[in-house]
Amino acid sequence: MSDTPADLPEGASRRLEELEQGLFTSDLSVNEFLLIKEVGFHPLGFVMGSSIYHTGIQTRRWSQSQELTKLTGAMYEARELAMTRMEEEASELGADGVVGVRLDVNYYEWGKDAAEFIAVGTAVKAENGVSHRNKLGKPFTSDLSGQDFWTLMQTGYLPLGLVMGTCVYHIAHRGLGQTLGSAGQNVELPNFTQALYEARELAMTRMQDESNRLGASGIVGVRLEEKSHQWGSHTIEFLSLGTAVVRTSDQVTLPTPTTIISLDN
Amino acid sequence: MVGTPVDLPEAAGRRFTDGAFTSALTVPDFAACLQMGLEPVGFVQGFCVMQWGWQGFAGPSTAGMGGMGYRSGPGDAGQGYSESWQCPHGFVSMEHRSWGQNFEQAWVEQAWATGFTAAYGRLIEEATALGAHGVIGLVDTSGPLGDLGVVEFRVQGTAVRVLDGPAPHEGRPWSTYLAGQRLAKLIEAGYAPVSIAAAAASVRVWASCVTGYLTEGTATAFAYQQVGAEIEQTAKAHMAVRRIARERVRAQLGGDSLHGASMTTSERELGEGDAELLCVLRGNRVRRFKAFDPMPAPRPTVRLL
Numbered sequence: 362m363s364d365t366p367a368d369l370p371e372g373a374s375r376r377l378e379e380l381e382q383g384l385f386t387s388d389l390s391v392n393e394f395l396l397i398k399e400v401g402f403h404p405l406g407f408v409m410g411s412s413i414y415h416t417g418i419q420t421r422r423w424s425q426s427q428e429l430t431k432l433t434g435a436m437y438e439a440r441e442l443a444m445t446r447m448e449e450e451a452s453e454l455g456a457d458g459v460v461g462v463r464l465d466v467n468y469y470e471w472g473k474d475a476a477e478f479i480a481v482g483t484a485v486k487a488e489n490g491v492s493h494r495n496k497l498g499k500p501f502t503s504d505l506s507g508q509d510f511w512t513l514m515q516t517g518y519l520p521l522g523l524v525m526g527t528c529v530y531h532i533a534h535r536g537l538g539q540t541l542g543s544a545g546q547n548v549e550l551p552n553f554t555q556a557l558y559e560a561r562e563l564a565m566t567r568m569q570d571e572s573n574r575l576g577a578s579g580i581v582g583v584r585l586e587e588k589s590h591q592w593g594s595h596t597i598e599f600l601s602l603g604t605a606v607v608r609t610s611d612q613v614t615l616p617t618p619t620t621i622i623s624l625d626n
Numbered sequence: 627m628v629g630t631p632v633d634l635p636e637a638a639g640r641r642f643t644d645g646a647f648t649s650a651l652t653v654p655d656f657a658a659c660l661q662m663g664l665e666p667v668g669f670v671q672g673f674c675v676m677q678w679g680w681q682g683f684a685g686p687s688t689a690g691m692g693g694m695g696y697r698s699g700p701g702d703a704g705q706g707y708s709e710s711w712q713c714p715h716g717f718v719s720m721e722h723r724s725w726g727q728n729f730e731q732a733w734v735e736q737a738w739a740t741g742f743t744a745a746y747g748r749l750i751e752e753a754t755a756l757g758a759h760g761v762i763g764l765v766d767t768s769g770p771l772g773d774l775g776v777v778e779f780r781v782q783g784t785a786v787r788v789l790d791g792p793a794p795h796e797g798r799p800w801s802t803y804l805a806g807q808r809l810a811k812l813i814e815a816g817y818a819p820v821s822i823a824a825a826a827a828s829v830r831v832w833a834s835c836v837t838g839y840l841t842e843g844t845a846t847a848f849a850y851q852q853v854g855a856e857i858e859q860t861a862k863a864h865m866a867v868r869r870i871a872r873e874r875v876r877a878q879l880g881g882d883s884l885h886g887a888s889m890t891t892s893e894r895e896l897g898e899g900d901a902e903l904l905c906v907l908r909g910n911r912v913r914r915f916k917a918f919d920p921m922p923a924p925r926p927t928v929r930l931l
Contacts, residue, residue: 509653516657532771546677547737549744550776553675557771557778561671565648572646579647581656583669585782603648615657618807620924 368449377453380406387483388461393507397460400514402485405454409481410446414439416474421531421596426556428563429596432529436598439478440464440525444502447480451500456484457493458501460510462523464602468591476590495521496576503604504582513581517610521575524605526567529598530560561585564599577605649784651763655806659762662810664786667756671782672748676741678777706730707866711834711859718835726834726899728863730870734828734904741768741779742824746801749781753799758785763805764822766908802910804886812885814921817912820882824908825874829867833899834859841899863903867891871907884909 380386387404389397397404416439419431443464451459462482469477482502487493495501503520505513513520532553564585572580583603590598649666651659659666707730713723745766753761764783771778785799802819804812812819833841837859868889875884887909894902 505653512653512657516660547733547740548677549740550675550677553771553776553778554673554744557675558673561673565669569646569648577646579649579666581649581666582652583648583650585671605646613657613660615661618658618661618810620921621927622924624926624928 368446369453373450374453377406377450380454388481389483389507393461393510396507396511397485400511401488402457402510403488405451405456405484405486407481408447408450408454408456408459408484409479410443410448410450411477411479412439412442412446413475413477414442416476416590418474422533424533424535425531426533426552427531428560429529429531432592432596432598433527436527436529436600439476440480440527443478443480444523447482448499448502451482451484454484455486456500457486458503458520459484460503460520461506462502462504464504464523464525466588466590474591493519497574504602505604509582512615513606515613515615517608517612517614518578518581518606519609521577521605521607522571523602524568524571524575524577524580525600525602526564526569526571527598527600528560528563528567529592529596530556532556532595532597534595560597560599561601564601568601568603572603572605575605576607578608580605650765650782651784651805655763658806658810659786662813663789663791664760664762665789666784667758667787668752668785669782670749670752670756670758670761670785671780672745672750672752673781674741674744674748674779675771676737676777676779678737678775706732707829707870709859709862709866711836713835715835723833723835723838726837726859727832728859728866729830729832730866731828731830731902734902735826735870735874738826738828738904738906741777742766742781742826745779745781746822749783750799750801753783753785753801754794754797756785757787757794758799759788759791759794760800760802760819761785762802762809762819764801764803766822766824802912803908804910808886812910812912814919816914816916816918817883817885818915820911820913822908823875823878823884823911824906825871825878826907827867827870827874827905829863829870829903831860831863831899831901831903833897833901838897838899857899860899860901863901864891867903867905868907871905875907875909879911882911882913885912886910 385404386407387394388407389404394404414435416432416435419429421429447459459482462480464480467477467479484500493501501520502523504523505520568580580603583601586600588598589596647666648669649656650669651666656666709728711726713725715722749761761783764781766781768777768779783801800819801821802809803822804819837857840857841860868891871889887907889905889907891903891905896902
């Protein structure tokens with residue numbers, strides 16, 4: 362096996378070497394494990410990547426709704442670093458992909474404005490030796506569970522990568538005049554509607570750009586998350602996440618569903 | 627690709643002209659969708675930020691003004707549900723409430739309808755731009771935006787096309803909260819989704835002295851009732867708010883059926899017995915398109931957990 366990339370800590374390389382000798386670790390449940398084996402994959406090891414990032418601050422205009430491009434860039438790059446390191450660990454194991462990826466942000470008391478971005482998942486490899494790496498030569502990543510992975514394979518689609526797009530947006534404060542002007546009325550505030558719409562669309566477009574780079578035919582399981590992190594209520598990060606998939610066959614091999622009565626409680 | 631409506635933000639137009647589809651469906655729902663012959667074409671969404679005017683005049687700080695003061699809200703022409711309770715005690719003190727009232731807050735209902743309809747309309751507009759036949763797996767939420775005193779309505783779903791289907795009926799996509807196997811079962815049972823149906827009802831409880839005492843759980847001497855008795859005014863408000871929501875939704879059905887309805891009622895306490903109730907009823911408007919074929923007998927199974 363190749364040398365550990367210089368990017369990974371020494372501890373990781375020892376752990377990965379042990380995994381290369383045949384032992385595997387995984388956070389898959391027993392059902393997930395069986396289903397992944399059923400579609401011809403074998404778990405290689407639990408992989409992770411992390412990045413501690415100082416996100417800094419950006420001045421915001423009190424009365425203006427705008428994207429905070431510096432913060433958007435920081436949130437993007439930090440996640441990208443964590444994901445890349447996880448992919449490196451998976452590559453080191455000779456994996457074809459990583460399933461069950463979780464992407465989290467943690468804040469600690471010791472670092473003001475610093476956050477740890479962490480990506481974890483289980484690296485898997487096809488048992489028949491056929492490479493399932495994506496167009497960029499990297500193992501595919503996906504936040505699909507073992508069950509979802511199995512189901513997706515039956516529909517003739519393969520995962521290509523966990524794709525994401527983010528946009529950090531500052532929502533304007535309302536001036537006293539504006540507030541008084543519409544007090545007691547129930548009216549739409551088109552400026553706010555438009556600003557939030559734009560922010561979400563930016564996040565989604567960026568996610569779609571990532572999937573296009575992978576040559577995907579679509580993205581499944583899109584989620585749109587909104588978090589204020591530690592910036593106060595007027596600054597919101599819109600994060601969209603999904604698994605880019607590619608159609609490899611027109612054959613849907615799912616059995617026709619049958620009605621069942623469960624004998625469990 | 628159909629041209630993008632001018633109302634949508636520029637970014638939405640860019641997103642829709644891309645090649646790949648996006649879908650908010652989970653993988654099992656996605657698989658069920660393909661099996662039914664539905665093809666996801668895009669994640670669609672609609673939003674509306676509303677100024678929520680009632681916060682200005684229904685707050686507890688104005689509680690001393692008396693019941694009638696609340697009836698002058700915008701959009702409330704005095705129609706709708708209203709019921710009053712007289713004090714049985716005679717003169718007690720200046721602070722003693724001599725009467726109580728339940729009344730429907732039409733302006734709250736209208737604001738909810740405006741926000742929801744605008745957000746839903748925008749979602750349908752996006753789906754129409756994609757040339758979709760329908761929108762499945764709808765999720766609608768609403769909530770305050772930061773500390774601005776405004777409420778945002780959000781509706782999201784996945785636009786789908788029927789494989790080898792005719793052009794969308796009158797260009798307007800159908801919609802449903804259902805997705806995946808639940809939708810498949812509905813269609814198997816002979817029903818087609820038409821649209822979602824949703825309405826909100828709002829009732830304000832201006833507590834009478836008796837209601838106030840009973841809610842507080844003290845001073846039963848004034849309440850003329852045993853502890854543990856029904857609080858008539860509050861109970862009636864709860865019944866009324868649900869009845870109004872049901873009537874509103876029924877009015878939207880136009881002879882179709884409502885399937886998978888869910889009703890949520892929230893209560894905002896404004897004082898002893900004083901409250902504001904909001905009831906939201908949502909469900910799927912469905913229409914029978916073929917006779918019901920009995921499904922095959924279910925197979926008993928045991929799950930190995």
